[in-house]
Amino acid sequence: xxxxxxxxxEVDGKQILKGINLExxxxxxxxxxxxxxxxxxxxxxxxxxxxNYTVTQxxxxxxxxxxxxxxxxxxxxxxxxxxxxYPVEIPGVSNLHFLxxxxxxxxxxxxxxxxxxxxxxxxxxEKQQLVDFNANLMNRSLNEGFSGGEKKRNEVFQxxxxxxxxxxxxxxxxxxxxxxxxxVAAGVNKLRSADKAFMVIxxxxxxxxxIVPDFVHVLYNGQIVKTGTKELALELEEKGYDWxxxxxxxxxxx
Amino acid sequence: xxxxxxxxxxxxxxxxxxxxxxxxxNAILPARKLAFGRFKELGLPTVxxxxxxxxNIQRYxxxxxxxxxxxxxxxxxxxxxxxxxPQLDSYRAVLVNGRLQADISTLPTxxxxxxxxxxxxxxxxxxxxxxxxxxxxxxxxxxxxxAALFADGLFIEAGVNASLDKPLHIIHVYTASANxxxxxxxxxxxxxxxxxxxxxxxxxxxDNAIAFVNGVTEVVLEENAELWHYNIQSTVKNSRxxxxxxxxxxxxxxxxxxxxxLPSAELTRNNLSVALTGSNTETNxxxxxxxxxxxxxxxxxxxxxxxxxxxxxxxxxGVLLDDANGVFTGKIHVHQDAQKTNAFQQNNNLLMxxxxxxxxxxxxxxxxxxxxxxxxxxxxxxxxxxxxxxRSRGIGEEAAKSLLVNAFAFDITDQVHIPALQDFLxxxxxxxxxxxINN
Ligand SMILES: Nc1ncnc2c1ncn2[C@@H]1O[C@H](COP(=O)(O)OP(=O)(O)O)[C@@H](O)[C@H]1O
Ligand SMILES: [Mg+2]
Numbered sequence: 020x021x022x023x024x025x026x027x028x029e030v031d032g033k034q035i036l037k038g039i040n041l042e043x044x045x046x047x048x049x050x051x052x053x054x055x056x057x058x059x060x061x062x063x064x065x066x067x068x069x070x071n072y073t074v075t076q077x078x079x080x081x082x083x084x085x086x087x088x089x090x091x092x093x094x095x096x097x098x099x100x101x102x103x104x105y106p107v108e109i110p111g112v113s114n115l116h117f118l119x120x121x122x123x124x125x126x127x128x129x130x131x132x133x134x135x136x137x138x139x140x141x142x143x144x145e146k147q148q149l150v151d152f153n154a155n156l157m158n159r160s161l162n163e164g165f166s167g168g169e170k171k172r173n174e175v176f177q178x179x180x181x182x183x184x185x186x187x188x189x190x191x192x193x194x195x196x197x198x199x200x201x202x203v204a205a206g207v208n209k210l211r212s213a214d215k216a217f218m219v220i221x222x223x224x225x226x227x228x229x230i231v232p233d234f235v236h237v238l239y240n241g242q243i244v245k246t247g248t249k250e251l252a253l254e255l256e257e258k259g260y261d262w263x264x265x266x267x268x269x270x271x272x273x
Numbered sequence: 274x275x276x277x278x279x280x281x282x283x284x285x286x287x288x289x290x291x292x293x294x295x296x297x298x299n300a301i302l303p304a305r306k307l308a309f310g311r312f313k314e315l316g317l318p319t320v321x322x323x324x325x326x327x328x329n330i331q332r333y334x335x336x337x338x339x340x341x342x343x344x345x346x347x348x349x350x351x352x353x354x355x356x357x358x359p360q361l362d363s364y365r366a367v368l369v370n371g372r373l374q375a376d377i378s379t380l381p382t383x384x385x386x387x388x389x390x391x392x393x394x395x396x397x398x399x400x401x402x403x404x405x406x407x408x409x410x411x412x413x414x415x416x417x418x419x420a421a422l423f424a425d426g427l428f429i430e431a432g433v434n435a436s437l438d439k440p441l442h443i444i445h446v447y448t449a450s451a452n453x454x455x456x457x458x459x460x461x462x463x464x465x466x467x468x469x470x471x472x473x474x475x476x477x478x479x480d481n482a483i484a485f486v487n488g489v490t491e492v493v494l495e496e497n498a499e500l501w502h503y504n505i506q507s508t509v510k511n512s513r514x515x516x517x518x519x520x521x522x523x524x525x526x527x528x529x530x531x532x533x534x535l536p537s538a539e540l541t542r543n544n545l546s547v548a549l550t551g552s553n554t555e556t557n558x559x560x561x562x563x564x565x566x567x568x569x570x571x572x573x574x575x576x577x578x579x580x581x582x583x584x585x586x587x588x589x590x591g592v593l594l595d596d597a598n599g600v601f602t603g604k605i606h607v608h609q610d611a612q613k614t615n616a617f618q619q620n621n622n623l624l625m626x627x628x629x630x631x632x633x634x635x636x637x638x639x640x641x642x643x644x645x646x647x648x649x650x651x652x653x654x655x656x657x658x659x660x661x662x663x664r665s666r667g668i669g670e671e672a673a674k675s676l677l678v679n680a681f682a683f684d685i686t687d688q689v690h691i692p693a694l695q696d697f698l699x700x701x702x703x704x705x706x707x708x709x710i711n712n
Contacts, residue, residue: 067665070657095667107662111680120676121666128667160680177666 020045020082020216021185027076028065035061037241038077043185046213050227050252051220053238054260059220060104062238063187067101068094082184095121096128098184102174102191104220109161114173115143117161118180125181146179150206167194175203179210186210187218192226204229224256237263280334281317284418288340291421296395304405308420315414327600327632328571333513333540336483338454340422348446348478353377356444356476358505361693363442363472364388370447371424371457371488385435386469387428391458394428399462407491407519409546409575416517416544419489423458426488431467431498440470440501440691447477447484447512459490463498463526470501472694477509477538484512491519494526496551502528503694504543507535507701510566517544522583524551531689532589534562534570535701536708541568546575549611552582560589561685561698563678563705564597564629571600578611578641587618590685592678593629594709603648604636611641618648623681625655625709675706 021043028036035058043049051059065072066079068091079086086094109117123133134142147154152172162170171191178186188207192200207217207230219230227235227249235252237245239260244267245251255263291305317334318325348369365379366388373390380388394400410416427443447455463469477484494500506514522528534541547556562570576585591599601620622631635648655677663673679686679702689695 069661090670091661091664092667092669092673095665101665103662103665107656107659109659109662109677109680111683112663112676117663117666117668117676120672121663121668124669124672125667181666 022080023077024079025077026062026065026074026079028061028072028074030061030072034075035072035241036065039238039241039243041236041243043216043218045216047234048211048217048219048230048232050232050235051218051238052222052235052252052255054264057238058241059238060189061241063101063189063218063220066094066187067091067099092124093128095181095183096125099187100178100181100183100185101187102171102178102189104189104193106162106170106174108163108165110163112161114157114159114161118143118177121177121181142180146176149179149209150175151202152176168196168199171195172199172203175206179206184214185216185218187220189220190222191219192221192223200226201229224252227252239263239267280338283338284422285313288422294422296392298396300395300401301391301404305421308405308417309422311411312414312417312421315412315417317414324573324602328540328542328569330515330542333485336452338452338483338485340454340456348374348377348448352446352476352478353444356446356474358442358472358474358693358697360696361440361442361472361691363440364437365442365444366427367444367446368427368457370449370453370455371426371445373425373427381437381441385432386437386467387430388441389428391423391426391428391460397428397430399430400428400460403460403462403491403493405491407521407546408548409519409577410489410491410517413517413544415487415515416489416519419456419458419487419517423456423489426458427460429459429461429469429471431463431469433464433466435464435467435469437469440472443471443473445473445475447475447486447508448479449482449484450479452483452485454485454487457486457488460493461490461500462493463495463500465495466497467495468499470503470691472503472505472691474505475508477512479509482511484508486512486514486516488514489517489519492521492528494520494522494528496523497525498523499527500529501690503531503533503689505533505535506538506541507533508538510537510539512538513540514538515540515542515544518546519544520547522547522549522551522554522556525553526551527555529557529688530559531685532558532560532572533698533701534560534564534572536563536565536705537568539568542571542573544573544575546577547585548577549579549583549585552580554583556583556585557688558585558587558589559685559688561682562589562591562599563702564591564599565594565705565708567596567598569598569600573600573602573604575604575606576616578605578607578614578616580610581612581614583611584615585617586615588684589620590622590682591620591631592623592625592681592705593631594625596626596628598629599631599633601631601633602636603634605638605646605648607639607641607644607646609640612643614641614644614646616644616646620650621681622652623655623678624652671707674709675703678702678706
């Protein structure tokens with residue numbers, strides 16, 4: 020589904036991603052871990068098309084198409100979704116109106132007619148229950164005055180509504196208490212299917228107790244320095260990242 | 274008409290004076306003559322005139338004009354449609370260059386609310402009492418020029434307790450075969466406890482010649498009267514507008530004024546002023562300006578708190594693109610006697626290009642001590658992060674910008690209580706943003 024080859028990217032003239040290679044297949048759940056500042060959010064930003072990043076080398080193929088050539092909206096329309104680490108507050112744009120606009124723009128891209136209001140409301144209700152998103156928040160301005168947890172849940176609610184092929188969750192678990200975490204994880208698990216894939220960025224192993232990954236990658240200093248299975252996450256939880264950092268530096272100095 | 278004379282010379286000596294204007298029984302002639310004298314004395318403002326510092330009006334008066342109000346323009350159904358507001362259910366007064374066209378208008382009947390030509394109503398005691406009497410107009414040269422030589426306009430009078438089942442829509446059509454200086458003039462009087470909704474909109478139908486519109490509307494609200502007053506300015510590029518709206522509010526009256534300046538007249542200067550002469554009044558002034566290209570939009574507002582216990586609330590918002598230039602000056606004068614005044618003012622701007630510019634200044638003169646007054650001014654750029662958030666959900670750039678501009682304008686458009694007008698404005702915002710992206 021997604022193939023990342025030797026991806027290099029910089030922001031403000033500073034090299035952040037230094038040769039990422041990653042292959043994500045349908046049905047898979049990939050976890051990306053790594054210390055603060057290692058480039059996890061940068062990777063998701065580059066994939067989603069944030070404009071202040073410049074790709075200097077490498078390529079990304081998504082469902083057979085060159086992802087890096089597409090505008091952010093076309094990436095979304097092709098089935099890519101990124102849940103933001105820091106969702107934006109947009110006063111004056113209602114949550115529901117925003118979602119309806121998004122859904123219908125994606126449908127129009129696939130030559131589908133706009134969704135009828137009745138159908139839209141039905142879908143809204145269904146997904147809102149799936150991720151236990153407070154119905155009162157739906158008519159409010161987008162994320163305005165939402166608590167940290169409500170914002171994160173809204174990201175997952177949008178994910179459920181837009182039904183992408185590949186979802187990237189950037190630290191959706193941080194800022195959630197354990198109950199909220201369980202609900203969000205349960206929601207994500209319900210959305211898993213054989214033709215969808217997930218890339219879950221997290222700091223903590225605890226999320227991976229609920230969302231069991233097929234692969235765990237460690238991102239450090241702009242590169243994936245280790246790949247393993249869910250046991251790697253446990254090991255990281257226990258030992259921290261320092262041993263990995265040392266390994267990397269040893270390799271570099273050889 | 275010659276272009277080598279200054280505009281002032283042209284008006285003072287080059288056109289037929291007030292004596293040539295024929296109203297019913299010549300009843301307005303004395304007022305016209307007085308105003309003409311005032312105009313000559315005041316002269317035209319320059320950039321050294323404090324109130325015109327940011328608007329170099331001389332620049333817009335250089336062209337040669339005729340006083341085209343003498344032209345009897347005509348208008349087709351198609352042209353009229355373009356001036357309309359889709360789905361709006363209203364009474365309709367169509368004016369061509371300031372003159373009411375009864376045959377294509379639908380005026381209220383039944384007598385409690387009358388809509389007539391100023392020229393026909395010239396002898397009416399209300400008109401005699403109020404015409405050109407607003408204190409804030411006395412120092413305004415363009416208002417004086419209008420009073421002296423205006424073509425015609427509407428006199429709207431609502432009797433005690435009168436109201437209408439739907440809004441009255443005044444459609445101005447400006448048409449000129451050559452550069453024209455057009456001067457419409459209205460007076461709206463609402464007697465005790467009357468209520469009315471008035472929408473003014475304008476359309477220019479000749480792109481080849483410049484239409485310079487110098488309009489004045491005076492409003493009088495007697496005790497407990499309420500007026501919803503919408504002014505929609507969306508005409509052709511080749512037009513220039515100076516507009517004075519001057520309102521007098523008596524006790525317990527409520528005035529809700531909305532000013533929407535949309536593309537693409539090259540000059541818009543609005544002087545909106547309200548004199549509060551009775552207590553317990555409510556004044557809401559809402560403004561939204563969307564400017565592109567080299568448009569220059571200047572809003573001067575003035576709320577004059579003369580007596581105690583009045584509330585005024587003002588919110589003006591602007592979105593500026595390209596090389597557009599905005600000016601906002603909000604004056605609030607709280608006189609010594611005007612205790613317990615609440616006066617709020619806010620001006621927010623969104624600049625969507627590097628070259629767009631806004632000059633905003635509050636002018637608070639407060640001489641009473643027991644008052645609540647505040648003012649604020651912000652200027653912001655488009656939030657790239659918000660835009661990216663929307664686009665990352667599949668919303669195209671144009672739709673995303675349109676959502677954001679709509680969101681910015683929301684506190685204004687949300688106050689509009691006529692759904693068809695809300696829809697119309699949303700569509701105008703969409704077109705504005707689309708135009709911005711496609712050029
Ligand atoms: N706009 C920016 N300008 C300069 N440096 C940036 C910018 N955005 C991120 N960075 C830097 O890129 C590195 C990676 O950041 P980020 O991708 O947010 O890491 P993570 O999500 O793994 O914590 C950090 O060193 C951060 O300071
Ligand atoms: Mg991050």
